[in-house]
C-alpha cells in the first residue's frame with residue numbers, strides 16, 4: 001500500500017468513526033432517503049437550501065464505513081455551494097468512483113478514490129450522492145420551500 005493510499009484510508013476511517021454533520025436538521029427544506037440494499041446502507045439526507053444555495057447539510061443513517069464516510073465528506077463539501085455546483089460535484093464524484101478523471105479538484109473527497117477498484121463497494125460510495133441528486137432534482141413546489149413565512153416547522 002502506498003503512502004497516499006494509507007493516508008486516504010485514514011481519512012475514510014476518521015470520517016466513519018467521527019462523522020461530520022450527523023443528525024437531524026430542524027429547518028431543512030429538503031429531505032431524502034436512500035438505501036443500498038446490496039450492503040444494507042441506509043441514509044437520510046437533510047438539506048437547507050436558501051436562494052439556490054445549500055446553507056446546511058446533515059445526514060442520519062447507518063451503514064458501512066465507506067457509505068458513512070462518503071456522506072460525511074459530502075455534507076462537508078456541500079455547504080455554501082449553489083445547487084448547480086452541488087450537482088456538478090456529484091457528477092464529478094461519481095466519475096471518480098467509476099475510475100474516470102474528475103473534471104474538477106475534489107479535495108478530501110479524493111479519499112474515496114480507491115473505491116473505484118472495489119466494484120462491490122461502488123454503490124456504498126455513491127449512495128449519499130445519488131440521494132443528493134434525488135433530493136435536488138426532485139425539487140419541492142416553490143410555495144412549499146419558501147423560508148419567509150412563519151416558523152411553524154412541519155418537519
Ligand code: ZN
Nearest residue numbers: 039041064124
Ligand atoms: Zn456499504
